Amino acid sequence: MALLELDDVHVYYGNIHALKGVSLTVDKGEIVTLIGSNGAGKSTTLKTISGLKHPKQGKITLEGKRIDAVEPHRVVTMGVCQAPEGRRIFPRLTVLENLEMGAFHRNDKAGIVEDVERVFELFPRLRERRRQQGGTLSGGEQQMLAIGRALMSRPQLLLLDEPSMGLSPILVETIFQIIQEIHAQGTPILLVEQNALMALQVAQRGYVLQTGRIVLQDTVENLAQNEMVRRAYLGET
Amino acid sequence: MAHDGVESVNIDFRALLTKVKASGADLVYGGFLVDSGGPQIAQQMDALGMFKAGVKFMSEDAMYSDAVPKAVSPEALNGNLYVTFSSPALDQLPTKTGQNFYKNYKAKYNGDPIGWSIYSYNAMLVILDSIKRAAPQIDAAKDVAAKRQAVLDAMTATKDLEGVAGPITFDKNGDVVTALFSGFLFKDGKYVWQRNISGDMKCQ
Amino acid sequence: MTQTELLIQLLINGVTIGSYLALIALGYTMVYGIIELINFAHGDIYMLGFMISLTLLGVLGVRGTLGGWELWAVLIGVMLATMLCTGLLNMTIDRLAYKPLRRAPRLAPLITAVGMSFMLENLAMIWKGSSQIFYPNVFPMIDIPNQVLGMKTNVLFTTKDVLLIGVTVPLMVGLSLFIRNTKMGKAMRATAQDREAAALMGIDAENVIRTTFFVGGALAGTAGMIVGLYLNTGRYLMGFDAGLLAFTSAVLGGIGNVTGAMLGGFFIGFLQAFSDQYLSSEWTRIIVFTTLILVLVFRPSGLLGQRTPDKL
């Protein structure tokens, strides 16, 4: 049984039919990437998994348990946490407080302290700035904070929505290294990216989303060879 | 002498009263109502120690009510609250109508009438008298509007009708010509009549 | 009264008026911070704090001044019970009148808030009548400079002023600490800053909103009781007037900003005291609202407000 499974998920914004039957799976130990151009429905997919949107049709299961009608804060308790698009850190909470919010549903004080330490090891920059307000961080630091904050819930599955967006090439490298490190430490990841080049390097499998439909799914090696992917997402002519 | 105003929904007048206190005024006079500000003013004058310092509080007929000492406290008001009222003291009512009214009211309600009771009794007397005098015109009138007009005409023509506190006559504006006022001081738990004041405000 | 005495008296008046306005203003600003709603019924929660505590004192048979342990037991007991009642009441109002409209356009809950305010005022009028209501003089009033310190002054500063400040200021400090340091307080700030992101972190926004209404209601209820003890008088419309001034305080301080609301409350308190003295109390409302307009023209987000519309 897959860790996460979406089965024929349809999602609407009013009359806008944003997801038109999306099916995908993520297994334990995987990084799976979801690529697609702007407006394809990538963020909507993650929002639906997190419970911010509820599908009109289809089902979502986490280790066999239905989660498609569950409220977002309960989805976190069940083990799925998201670093949303645009980082969405709390600008007037300190770095440390932002991390504490990631651990909101937990009550194990010692474990939380341990995980803060783990986040600081992953992102030493955050340690230096831990008393600073989140809004005063640079874009890259905010992204680190957003990922760190999501890790604080000790997720069984981490959802990342365009973590490389708006970052300099060097920072993009760093972020992707850290994504691999998190994965190596045992957290499966569903990675949404427009930067297909990087995404296909770190993931094992990938899905291509176009206007609300999965049009392609394969291993990253095969996707990287695919004519359409090369033209549309890897910028080749 | 100084003049100031209050918001009827406010309940905290200490800032204003501090100013009055600092001015060294001897008397606070205000056209208050029982349920908007009047009792609060009295109470906060007491809290600020103004009554102890000899300042008096004076208001009009709308404060001539048992509700005031009930809302403040009879001790605080003792000897400090003056009210005016447009009738003589109840036991000095000059007319037969007034004396009867007072006797019957006491028998029926087991207590003294307040200002408004007298006003409404007078008003009813005027209405009944007007209808009575207009009876021929009412009978002659063709429609309801004309009947009403007849009563109204009779009412404005009211002259020397015996009311509770004296004869009632209206001038051409519909104002009462012969108003009689009296002043009361709140003392030992009740309003004690002090003196009559005629309609032209001369003390008698 | 000498000029110095007068000035000191005005400062005392400003602080006392300001301290209960600030306590009420907190409820406006906290709710606005979380759900961007101006809870017009909030002033009436303050009024109901007055009425409820009055009823509780009546049930306990308290009619006059108390002393010793009895005083403190009654004060603390009635205060806690009042806070509980007004807190739950405010929560219920949210549940009935605002929660069903959480996703509706902003104007909708604003209108139900105005409606709620009228309802509470009228219920209070039916319950306690439309006249002024006498509140028992439970707390002993001792003139501190004259009777305790042996000074001879016209400045009036009594044990009641101490009570008022001694209850309101610690509550404000307590609230600040609560918001700054507790997990729930941080969750409130997080929710105010980004409700969706907070949900993604496992924070139940509805629970935060309930807590906010409870805390705001409890503070307003305390203000109502303290004003009762302090002024010994109240009326079913008292929440309208105080609510308007407290709301102005919150906006002045930067709506959504807790420290701003407290500052705004004291600011309006002083403004009222000085305007009543040196201008005329007929002008006080005009002065208050002119100041509000001026502040909003030159600093649209209030004295302490952030430039962005989100706060806490």
Ligand SMILES: Nc1ncnc2c1ncn2[C@@H]1O[C@H](COP(=O)(O)OP(=O)(O)O)[C@@H](O)[C@H]1O
């Ligand atoms: N809040 C919204 N209201 C209406 N339409 C939306 C909303 N969010 C997204 N959409 C629409 O849904 C589609 C998918 O959007 P999104 O999931 O954000 O795409 P992506 O993340 O792949 O860029 C787009 O057509 C977008 O316009």
Ligand SMILES: [Mg+2]
């Ligand atoms: Mg997106």
